[in-house]
Amino acid sequence: MGVSVLTLAFAAPSASAHGSFGQATLTGWAMLPAATFVSASDPSGGLLGGTPSNGITPPFDDQPVQGFSGIVKNGDGTFDVISDNGYGNKANSGDFVLRIHRVFPDYAKKTVDVVGGINLTDPNGYVSWALTRKDRVLTGADFDIESIQRLSDGTYWIGDEFGPYLLHFDRAGRLMQAPISLPGVRAPENPEGNPNLNSSKGFEGMAQSPDGRTLYPLLEGTVAGDPAGALRFNEFDLVHQRYTGTIYTYQLEDPSNSIGDAIAVDDDRFLIIERDQGQGATAKLKRIYLADKRDRNRDGKMDKTLVADLMNLADPRHLGGTSNVFTFPFQTIEDVVILDDRTLGVVNDNNFPFSSGRTAGQPDNDEFITIRLTDNLHADKRFLH
Template identity: 75%
Template structure:
């Protein structure tokens, strides 16, 4: 196991790479004008075939036909599908695996888990330092679970987004409800799943479905004061305008939705969002993407959102900060060409490292996605991206 790299060391590595677009730092661009070309500053990867040692078998429902050269089932749980991220203060990160193998039916032996990882950006590697399984020992879930020991699986919930509250507990966004799930630091569910009023996924038996499958809480952000959650759906609720997504506000003190809601407009109705993170009390970063991978990937973008609606169109304002298919890379970081592309079907993690630097990770959908090399399963990649302009983020976000 490699040593843990402190956050300061990560920052030094990023700066040492020296791969900037040559655009000086400035204030955040005015509404409507995007940032310049962002730059790749560091690259690391966790091999696709990484497993939790001495864990439970997994992937039985996949059969035995090779997928991208990988033959299921697996003797252990794969470390895969990073769909949410939390930055720690020591250079490590908590990352959330999604529901497993793509749907409720085939993921009953995939254990939901928060992994702790440490990128070694000088070596281009990612260490897995441990993690916790998500469990329900106190029987907070009101419906039957897959496992009698109440370890949660990908057939119970489709977890896609995560934040850490001021008390060290975790809030996780689910797509099967959609629900908000509250866990302690050991991964134990603290309260019953919190449903979103009036919205029902196909997997939710409590109402008539009005949201597509796997279209629930793909994005979850916490305000800088740690008092409020903001959950962004991945899909359009039936009856809403095409390509619009609901951003819902949830008050942590009362444990209830406030009733406040904003509208995010996708560039195209067939796009999806991949993650959401707060910049300050009014602004967020969001990943918007198409469903393509490799040469078919056309849209993988990070936008800066503003819920103050400066143009009064009734929707969140959007400013492009980074095109992940066109990152400057004149020094060929990671051995890649200039420009660098991040051509994955699902890019589901963005976190702020400093006022001009983001970390971005993919969900590799192990063993199915092959966006980097056709016919080979994608690794979990960890990149850092330098913006041409400052975010002017709330200082509490940068701690």
């Protein structure tokens, strides 16, 4: 193993004086209804106590198609999206099966079709602790998956929050090796104990370098002892299967905010969703930043440029409603993908059936939107096909 270079550097948060793009424009809107289920699947929601939420009463006869927390572009109009741990925590999600869904948003019809999917499993016993199901189908009590990248060989790398772990699956959803821990960081759900990261604050975003040799998993929360709002953006060498020790710092606008996703634009720049905890009328900050790891101003943090304010999207064609301004007022917005050099796809995690950011008292649907930026990203061409 070579000597790694530690570049973890922190500084006190500075005032938000970032450069920015202009007002982005909504160019497409499609919706998957909240009450969408995997047909002929296993019952789910039995650990929710039968308590109604937003007019929905569990348990369910089948698995909900919900909680989209990571996205991969397939190049044919479809996308692979992952459902997270299910219902919010380890204790209530043991009957929620972890799954990669394949979906097709039709922006002309404003609909989203679920065209396939695979369950995530560990048939070869790479997980050393007891799983919830004896058949080794993975559930939301085993892992909380929140980010995904697919390599050129068709295998998937998925970021988890319970470890936090990196998980490597083949194209059929079978775990290929033991979960990989992040050195020096443990969540409360980690069986090794001594946590220094809060629950649900693990690998919320994960980028892949243009050459496919490096992953960049980004923590959602601050590790104990680090400055408030400072998030560790880690570097993982796929060739040697190890963390390099290089860590960059993404600084939240407010320590109470969270990130929702992180993807690469080129070797140095990343698109990162940052959001507050509000929904509906209380939603204020839902943004996409361009973060540069080169740290041009030498303040110890990634440089940030505002790319899109998701609470202030121009909608001159009234694709998303009757107003000239479209808002994306969801508590959790956890998917961003580059469609072309000026167009992004963005998807919310609807936390079915708990979130109601669009209409009070009604469960949020999964909304797929496309937005046109005012400037080119000048992204690496390998991300544009």
